[in-house]
Amino acid sequence: MPCSREDIQAALDEAWKRKREDPEIMCISDIAELYSVPNSTLARLLSKNLYKAPKIGRNPLLPFEFQALLSERIASDAEQGLPWSDSRIRATAILIWQTLEAKSNPEKDVPQFSRTWMRKFKKTWKLSTKVAVSVSSQRKTALHRCSIMAFLKDLQNFVREHELEAKHIFTSDETTSIPKKYGGKHLVSAVGKAIFLCGSVLKVPKFSMFCIISAARIYLPATWIVPVSNKKKREESLPVIGPEGFLDECYIEVSASGRMTKKLFHKVLLENFAVDARKEVNDDKWILLIVDNCTSHVDIKTIQALHKKKIALAFLPPNTTEIASPLDVAVYGPLKTYLKKNLENFQTLKFANLAAWVETPYRKAIFSSQYPEWVFCHRNLEL
Incomplete structure (x- = not known):
């Protein structure tokens, strides 16, 4: 053969x-x-x-x-x-x-x-596998679109039932605004050196910012979450209101990781948001707050406590924050770019100059031309 x-x-x-x-x-x-x-x-x-x-x-x-x-x-x-x-x-x-x-x-x-x-x-x-991957991506996008449409339909029913206006609807999101490295540049002179914050020491120079903005372009005081190593000084060393000239006012909260937790989320909404939102909305009107479905946000005690104050929480469907959250889409994206550009004016970033570092970028991101495009409440909730 x-x-x-x-x-x-x-x-x-x-x-x-x-x-x-x-x-x-x-x-x-x-x-x-x-x-x-x-x-x-x-x-x-x-x-x-x-x-x-x-x-x-x-x-x-x-x-x-x-x-x-x-x-x-x-x-x-x-x-x-x-x-x-x-x-x-x-x-x-x-x-x-x-x-x-x-x-x-x-x-x-x-x-x-x-x-x-x-x-x-x-x-x-x-x-x-491009065809297979694209089919999979299309199916995921379709599922996300279906879940978002169902979510918006529920919001429409709630808005019509309670006759809500744009100023009654708020959306919130959290971003880590000050990492240890930003664009390859150290925010402190060397990793491990401390930033002294009101008598307490920050070993990890990382902050988070939690923002709440209404569909009527009314932004409430932002909450800065900072990691403080000394547990004894967490409640007594930090001011409740931020330094003068910083976005009119802001709240300073502490967390071991510098990120939002269930306990902190409960405190921020009950003590800060509920009070500030009522300054814009009458007591007899419901308030709708749209948040993502992060584990630190989903807490039955917080939901029940807010419900007693006529504040309803609406959680975005899973894996839809990037395409459905207005703040994530159009505010935090430009904000990080503006912060990076403004960072060139600072060698060592301390809490004392934190206000000057973030004020201009924050205002620019909030009042950018993209804002009307992402206020989906007017477009999808028929306000």
Whole structure:
């Protein structure tokens, strides 16, 4: 029997064609016996001259059959619009591998299909998962759009029932505005040096800012959350109202991590927001506050306490903050850019000059031209 490269390639093509029609007719692994070709020779021809399939395991014939089955499965599902991700490819690969290996060596360990293998596999079979990924992304976007529309429908019913106006609807979000490094530039002279804050020490120079703004372009005093290492001085060393000239006024709260917590969220809404919002809204009117579904925000005690004050909390659907939260879309994006530019005026950032650092960028972001575009309350709630 001749065993030239052309003959083996023709035999492989014919065997695979017949196998797809009837799996019992011929197995590709029988070609070695059919042509009396040593496994090593056939493997070399397969890898170098024919299909260039990366080897998996000790069986030189198994990689071709295995990867051919897997690629055909992916192509078939892609035609039907079924999403394929690397995790699903890996799971299907393990299943096919176990099925094929059970014929010869059932006790062999399943190989680890790493990212490198995945990359070689796609390159070998000229597979592009762009279609699969785009289908998956489109489905996710569709699901998010459906959840947002259902969310807005509930808000519409609430707004119409209580006859709310733009000034009655607030949206909130939190951002980490001062990381240890911003644009590759240290905010302090060296990591580990302390920033002295009203007698307390900040070992981690990171602050968070929590903002609440109404659909009528009324912004309430922002809340700065700062990490203070000395627990004894947390409540007594920090001022309630920020320094003079800082956005008219702001609240200063403390947290070990510098981020929002359930306890702090409860305090900020009950003691700060409820008081400030009532200055803009009559006592007999309901107030609607839209927040994301962060774990620190979802607290039944906070919801019940606000409900007694005629304040309703509406949580955005999961994974929709980036496309549904007005503050996240149009305020915090420009704000970070403005803060980065203004950072060039400061060498060491302390709490004393925090107001001067953030005031201009904050006002510029709040009153930017993008603001009317993201006040979705007017557009989607028919106000």
